[in-house]
Amino acid sequence: xxxxxxxxxxxxxxxxxxxxKVAVEIGKVSDxxxxxxxxxxxxxTTKSPAEIYNVLRTSITTDDGVVVANLDHDTFAHGxxxxxxxxxxxxxxxxxxxxL
Numbered sequence: 639x640x641x642x643x644x645x646x647x648x649x650x651x652x653x654x655x656x657x658x659k660v661a662v663e664i665g666k667v668s669d670x671x672x673x674x675x676x677x678x679x680x681x682x683t684t685k686s687p688a689e690i691y692n693v694l695r696t697s698i699t700t701d702d703g704v705v706v707a708n709l710d711h712d713t714f715a716h717g718x719x720x721x722x723x724x725x726x727x728x729x730x731x732x733x734x735x736x737x738l
Contacts, residue, residue: 639684641669642708643730646679646694649703659697667693672726674719680709682730 646664648655655676664671667690668681683690687706694704709715715727 639686641682641684641730643727644668644681644683644685644687644690645705645707645709646681646690647705647707648677648679648698650677650698651703652699652701653697663694663697670730672723674723680723680727680730 648660657673657676660676660679661671661673664679664681667685668683670682672680674680681690687708691704691706694706698704709727709731
């Protein structure tokens with residue numbers, strides 16, 4: 639399967655968000671990743687969202703939440719984030735230069 643960018647978004651309710659612990663789990667299912675914050679991660683991976691979810695769900699409770707979604711090459715991202723986020727996404731997605 640070809641590489642893709644997948645966004646992982648956490649909702650921490652019962653589990654204390656520990657970036658280092660999440661990074662270990664993220665590393666199991668990605669070849670590269672970028673952490674926007676402890677809630678939002680972007681993965682460069684060949685895994686499907688379902689495969690990723692099945693690994694990540696073991697580190698949260700049912701009161702917490704996680705959403706795993708593909709970013710489409712034909713869909714552009716818009717928002718306010720540090721330039722390093724746009725640079726990483728542009729590199730992986732092959733988008734025209736985005737950002738500030």
